[in-house]
Amino acid sequence: MxxxxxxxxxxxxxxxxxxxxxxxxxxxxxxxxxxxxxxxxxxxxxxxxxxxxxxxxxxxxxxxxxxxxxxxxxxxxxxxxxxxxxxxxxxxxxxxxxxxxxxxxxxxxxxxxxxxxxxxxxxxxxxxxxxxxxxxxxxxxxxxxxxxxxxxxxxxxxxxxxxxxxxxxxxxxxxxxxxxxxxxxxxxxxxxxxxxxxxxxxxxxxxxxxxxxxxxxxxxxxxxxxxxxxxxxxxxxxxxxxxxxxxxxxxxxxxxxxxxxxxxxxxxxxxxxxxxxxQCKPAKPLPEHLEEFVQSSGEHGVIIMSLGTLIGELPHDLADEIAAAFAKLPQKVIWRYKGERPATLGNNTLLVDWMPQNDLLGHPHMKLFVSHGGTNGIYEAIYHGVPIVGIPIVFDQADNLSRLRAKGVAKVMDISELDSKTFQDAIQDVLNEPSYRLNMQRLSRLHRDQPMxxxxxxxxxxxxxxxxxxxxxxxxESYRLPWYSYHSVDVVLFLVGAVLLVLFTFFFVIRCLCTKMCRSKVKRD
Amino acid sequence: MxxxxxxxxxxxxxxxxxxxxxxxxxxxxxxxxxxxxxxxxxxxxxxxxxxxxxxxxxxxxxxxxxxxxxxxxxxxxxxxxxxxxxxxxxxxxxxxxxxxxxxxxxxxxxxxxxxxxxxxxxxxxxxxxxxxxxxxxxxxxxxxxxxxxxxxxxxxxxxxxxxxxxxxxxxxxxxxxxxxxxxxxxxxxxxxxxxxxxxxxxxxxxxxxxxxxxxxxxxxxxxxxxxxxxxxxxxxxxxxxxxxxxxxxxxxxxxxxxxxxxxxxxxxxxxxxxxxxxQCKPAKPLPEHLEEFVQSSGEHGVIIMSLGTLIGELPHDLADEIAAAFAKLPQKVIWRYKGERPATLGNNTLLVDWMPQNDLLGHPHMKLFVSHGGTNGIYEAIYHGVPIVGIPIVFDQADNLSRLRAKGVAKVMDISELDSKTFQDAIQDVLNEPSYRLNMQRLSRLHRDQPMxxxxxxxxxxxxxxxxxxxxxxxxESYRLPWYSYHSVDVVLFLVGAVLLVLFTFFFVIRCLCTKMCRSKVKRD
Known part of the structure; x- marks a missing residue:
């Protein structure tokens, strides 16, 4: 044990x-x-x-x-x-x-x-x-x-x-x-x-x-x-x-x-x-209507999408591209979206104002999280071992997602390039290439294995x-040191100065001796 | 709670x-x-x-x-x-x-x-x-x-x-x-x-x-x-x-x-x-003969001395000085010493070949630890909150003790200056000045207050x-970088070079322009 x-x-x-x-x-x-x-x-x-x-x-x-x-x-x-x-x-x-x-x-x-x-x-x-x-x-x-x-x-x-x-x-x-x-x-x-x-x-x-x-x-x-x-x-x-x-x-x-x-x-x-x-914790049971929707996904499982509290709406064209990509997938999708219902929305996609994100991420049917890269959502995804398709927009989101990309657990999209084709490709890549999920599950195991x-x-x-x-x-209390002391600039200058002084003195003495010897030689001659 | x-x-x-x-x-x-x-x-x-x-x-x-x-x-x-x-x-x-x-x-x-x-x-x-x-x-x-x-x-x-x-x-x-x-x-x-x-x-x-x-x-x-x-x-x-x-x-x-x-x-x-x-742990009960000796110290309490396994013996004169200092104290002393019995040894001092150091340090009668500054003994003293008189001899001992001195929990002696007077003074200083014990007890509380x-x-x-x-x-994996990259020397040189190049180009263009203008002025004149 x-x-x-x-x-x-x-x-x-x-x-x-x-x-x-x-x-x-x-x-x-x-x-x-x-x-x-x-x-x-x-x-x-x-x-x-x-x-x-x-x-x-x-x-x-x-x-x-x-x-x-x-x-x-x-x-x-x-x-x-x-x-x-x-x-x-x-x-x-x-x-x-x-x-x-x-x-x-x-x-x-x-x-x-x-x-x-x-x-x-x-x-x-x-x-x-x-x-x-x-x-x-x-x-x-x-x-x-x-x-x-x-x-x-x-x-x-x-x-x-x-x-x-x-x-x-x-x-x-x-x-x-x-x-x-x-x-x-x-x-x-x-x-x-x-x-x-x-x-x-x-x-x-x-x-x-x-x-x-x-x-x-x-x-x-x-x-x-x-x-x-x-x-x-x-x-x-x-x-x-x-x-x-x-x-x-x-x-x-x-x-x-x-x-x-x-x-x-x-x-x-x-x-x-x-x-x-x-802030991460085990998933609680879902509300009945969500559980029913999730269960209806069968073996294909569920994707959720949320771009955080700041981004409830998107431009129409962008929302249409996203909805069209989702519509082509065999998975069920729950999308936190407060804007107008996109024209291209498929039957497999449920729009919600709010969702119990942590409980969904911890659901056994969960396959993928489409996220803007906010820190809280990322840690919840790591905790539950769910791979990510990231759409960073502002602040630290791109940096957060670049860390996940480096660990092989996320695909990151540039919002300027996002259309239904590129978005669908990114989702299918992450769903079909097992390494994304396996890597995320490894991170999850490491993250949960702490002394406290x-x-x-x-x-x-x-x-x-x-x-x-x-x-x-x-x-x-190193912050009390002035920068030149903290980085030992003063000491290095002092030591270089000391070495130069010794060398200078040495050469000066040698020169004096030489001059003296030359003079006495001249005298003797 | x-x-x-x-x-x-x-x-x-x-x-x-x-x-x-x-x-x-x-x-x-x-x-x-x-x-x-x-x-x-x-x-x-x-x-x-x-x-x-x-x-x-x-x-x-x-x-x-x-x-x-x-x-x-x-x-x-x-x-x-x-x-x-x-x-x-x-x-x-x-x-x-x-x-x-x-x-x-x-x-x-x-x-x-x-x-x-x-x-x-x-x-x-x-x-x-x-x-x-x-x-x-x-x-x-x-x-x-x-x-x-x-x-x-x-x-x-x-x-x-x-x-x-x-x-x-x-x-x-x-x-x-x-x-x-x-x-x-x-x-x-x-x-x-x-x-x-x-x-x-x-x-x-x-x-x-x-x-x-x-x-x-x-x-x-x-x-x-x-x-x-x-x-x-x-x-x-x-x-x-x-x-x-x-x-x-x-x-x-x-x-x-x-x-x-x-x-x-x-x-x-x-x-x-x-x-x-x-390696620290609570004290176990002492063997009967030691417990009796410790109890006999009454309110004055007990001092222990050990210079580690390497130093079982000392030169005669030094052992005599130490024993003489101990003899003048009202405390009882247990001294791990394998050499010949010093001539000046007092009745209050017990020589032993080996002692249950941790159990003694954790005894309520313990007042002071005379130590060479080995790491294990120091941590045991911290754990039990016992102040130290240090006699460093080799290796890291002086550095260990200098850390304790800086925290106000130890007095450190130079073995070349040690005689019965200086040694007795050091012991009495640490016994009589409450800050040594209070500081050590504070360190003990901090040391024991850990999540695990x-x-x-x-x-x-x-x-x-x-x-x-x-x-x-x-x-x-920063160790894979060559030293000049690790310390960004190459980048700094590159940036300085780039700035110099820009400045040089700038001045060169200015100079050309000036020359041209001067010439055309001369021509016009």
Whole structure:
């Protein structure tokens, strides 16, 4: 047996510390990020902790009433403008389908950049509003929280934790500056690809050039656009010597929404804990009408398609192409689609407003998942071992899918090339070539074979930080070094200088001796 | 509660995979390293796995009969010469006590270097002897092992795993090249101190210079002294293109005998698992005579002293100084000492040939541990929360103790300065200043508060590698890059070149234009 009963009992004895109910202050990031944070909030609540969530008055996803947390609503606009993002995605699809000019795409990217600029500005205003509300801050201070839990996609929680002098735990994949590992782990750009480059961990020379150029641009973008808001905020409340980026790097614990069955292996740090797939769980039975529909697929099985909450509709022509491809398949198809019913829709395809995605992915008849490449859906597909046809549209979707393609578990389509023929071919390739399913099932086995469930791991470390008031022993303070010291540039220059000095002195002495000898020789002559 | 009963049950369900008894081939490193490996071997055996251990005929520590493993004895001298190392340690003490000249010390270091050279040469000869014994190799191949478990302090196991095409798991702290992290994790020398520098993770400029100089020398030493044996072996059996260092870096799993309550936090990799303190366990009751002696100490409590298995005796004068210091203390002392009874020995001091160190450290009367700084003893002291007075002598002992000093849990003595006065002062400092004990108890709490016991973690990952025939998804292949690509030197040169070319072209065009304009002006004039 891999674990004897005795060791299981001793293990259980180790993992249940003395009962202790803590108080957790959550500063989330709005939009789909909240879907992840909510999983942690609900689990914290179910284990008896008290959770308070800070939200802007106009929050897109974060409700002001919940059985799982108390909401503190800051009477401000949080900047996460749902309408803008929906419109933006539609525009991206339109431009890519119409093969719009580079200029059109660039203009759209600039609009997105401005939106993020505005979003972070509003978050900083929200933090100022919070800090200036003395009554509210006093009540927060009096509540004696144990830890601040935040999503580092914005810097609000970092500020709040430092203001309240509380330990800081990140629920992280992206930071304000980019992929979260880059903020603390040494990440050689020769094999660690930077999103959104869509590169893998095995790069050609010119791909490595691209990766470094992307990195340089990203850091520049951050410094120009997002950094100043937070720097000004840090300076205003904590003094001119406090560097915002250092506050970030001083977090006690990084709960990373990453698992290496999905992400390329790369350097990490002792205070990074991996909880990729923490939201995954076994499938529950389907509602009766869906179960009937799924069962009617017989041996051919079922395909589901969802492009995420942001993309409920598609341009008519595109929806028609997709529906026409589905109509030609022997499988049954469940498609989450809120737009008008496509003219080409087949009898085998069921349109739904919403579907129990995890329960469907875990159904034994499930054959294939057509996905935009959102992280949550991908982890559910990995958990249940279902191969993917990906249609990436914006943000990290193409990078997510490029990882799955590299592992041989997904076929990725370019939306600008998508028609009923190419789409049908892609689906049939993945259905008929067994390697896609076998590889995905292997990833599933690896993903499920962990010492603890990812959600339990995450909770253990949040509670660890509460019990010990931080986790300083797992965190380097290398971020306190100036860059030239961190990279030993000063030491190398010093050593090169020392060697040159020794050589110079040596040659100078030799030269003097030679000159002297020559002179005395001349004299003697 | 931190973990509800339901989640404990689900957790237990996750951590017990289907029963599977595996076959483990162990290539250990002789001497005190075997003490660690034996813990894993015994645990593997107790969980139903079959373990085979490869040993040289003259092994120092590794017995040829055991209820826990089958021994395969290679009819060769393994090079781990017990007499040499005992003599070496005595010489080190003598030279340091007599404040011997730098030359004497250097000569001794060269003798040690030669010994290691010889040791690795003999290990390579042992591997050749093994590979050339076709009957033995056939029987090993027929046995169909699941994994090779080895200590990377020598390279024999690496060769064997590659020869048999088996997954490779390291039980690691040191590799042939030095501290094990340096072999795979990016380790900025600005804050990652290289043993035996005795530096911490917070270095001054000149300490950083020292660290880089040490690193350069160490790599040079490795390449000159140890590398060639293994490179020749790799070339002979696997072809001239096979780089020995790459075989090393391709290991599936590194079980690191490290815990960050002890080690400075530093970068790591996804296939590094920390099991520092895996040998620690609760104290068992003491034998009756020891329990009586300990109880007789009353409120003053007990001190134990042990300088490890290598150092059973000390020069008379030194033993007298130590005994005299002990005699003046109100505590009772248990001293593992095999030499002649010191003339100054007090009634409060009990000399023993051997002691149940872990059981004593876990006794409620325990006040202080006088230790040479061996890793096993240090982890036992951390586990039980007992502060330390350290007397480092050779190898990694001073570096181990410098880590404890940095955490405020140990006072470290220089053996050349040790007399009854300084020794008594050090002991009384640690006994009377509460911070030493409180800090050590804090480390103990942090060390014990882990999701799983370190030994269970180690076993989980060995069994993981057996179940999945490796752990390739956790391992980077960055070691396949040449150094200039790994560090992006080629890309940076290319980009600098490209920028210079653009600038040059720009200025050239400007210059041409200027010249042309000037000429036409002259013409017009």
């Amino acid at each position: 891999f674990l004897s009963l005795a060791s299981v009992i001793s293990l259980v004895a180790v993992i249940i510390p003395a009962a202790h109910c803590g108080k957790v202050l959550v500063f989330p990031h709005d939009g789909s990020h909240w879907v992840n944070m909510r999983v942690l909030v609900e689990e914290l609540h179910s284990r008896g902790h008290t959770v308070t969530v800070i939200r802007p008055a106009d929050s897109w996803y974060i409700s002001d009433t919940s059985p799982h947390y108390n909401a503190v609503t800051v009477d401000m606009d949080g900047g996460a403008d749902e309408d803008f993002f929906r419109r933006f995605v539609s525009e991206v699809i339109r431009i890519r389908r119409s093969k719009g000019s580079a200029w059109t795409r660039f203009a759209l990217d600039m609009e997105l950049k401005d939106k993020f600029f505005e979003l972070h500005k509003k978050i900083c205003e929200m933090v100022i509003h919070l800090f200036e509300n003395k009554d509210l801050m006093n009540s927060i201070q009096d509540a004696k929280y144990d830890v601040v839990l935040t999503d580092p996609a914005n810097g609000g929680g970092v500020m709040l934790a430092h203001y309240l002098r509380l330990p800081l735990v990140f629920n992280a994949r992206w930071t304000v500056h980019g992929e979260a590992h880059f903020a603390i782990a040494p990440s050689p750009l020769s094999y660690v690809p930077l999103p959104p480059s869509e590169l893998s961990d095995k790069m050609t020379f010119f791909e490595r050039v691209k990766n470094i150029v992307f990195y340089t641009m990203r850091m520049h973008l951050y410094k120009q656009i997002v950094g100043p808001h937070y720097s000004a905020l840090a300076s205003r409340y904590f003094g001119p010597d406090v560097d915002y980026f250092s506050l970030f790097q001083a977090a006690d614990m990084w709960l990373m929404r990453v698992d290496f069955v999905f992400e390329f292996p790369r350097p990490t740090m002792p205070n990074v804990v991996y909880m990729g797939g923490f 469930k990812p959600l339990d791991t995450a909770l253990f470390w949040i509670e660890f930080v509460m019990r010990h008031k931080g986790a300083a022993h797992l965190r380097t | 931190f973990l509800s009963l339901a989640s404990v049950i689900s957790l237990v369900a996750v951590i017990i995979p289907a029963a599977h008894c595996g076959k483990v081939l162990v290539f250990p490193h002789d001497g005190s390293h075997w003490v660690n490996m034996r813990v894993l071997v015994e645990e593997l055996h107790s969980r139903g796995h079959t373990v085979t251990v490869i040993r040289p005929a003259d092994s120092w520590y590794i017995s040829d009969t055991s209820p826990h493993y089958n021994a395969v004895t290679v009819d060769m001298d393994g090079g781990a010469d017990e007499d040499f190392f005992r003599r070496f340690v005595s010489e080190v003490i003598r030279i340091r006590r007599s404040k011997g000249s730098a030359w004497t010390r250097f000569a001794l270091d060269m003798e040690l270097k030669d010994k290691f050279f010889e040791l690795h040469k003999k290990i390579c000869e042992m591997v050749i002897h093994l590979f050339e014994n076709k009957d033995l190799m056939n029987s090993i191949q027929d046995a169909k092992y699941d994994v090779v478990l080895t200590d990377p302090a020598n390279g024999g196991g690496v060769m064997l795993a590659h020869y048999l095409r088996l997954p490779l798991v390291f039980n690691a702290r040191w590799t042939v090249h030095g501290e094990a992290h340096f072999a795979i994790a990016p380790s900025p020398l600005s804050y990652v101190p290289l043993p035996p520098s005795e530096l911490s993770d917070k270095m001054t400029f000149f300490e950083r210079v020292k660290n880089i100089v040490f690193y350069t020398m160490r790599m040079h030493l490795y390449k000159q002294i140890v590398g060639p044996h293994y490179s020749a072996l790799a070339s002979r059996y696997f072809g001239p293109d096979v780089d020995y260092f790459s075989l090393f870096q391709a290991a599936d799993m590194w079980l690191m005998r490290v815990d960050f309550v002890f080690e400075f936090p530093r970068p790591t990799m996804p296939n590094v698992v920390y099991m520092g303190g895996f 016991k370190p030994l269970d973690t180690a076993l989980f990952w060995i069994e993981f590698v057996m179940r999945h025939k490796g752990a390739a998804h956790l391992r980077t």
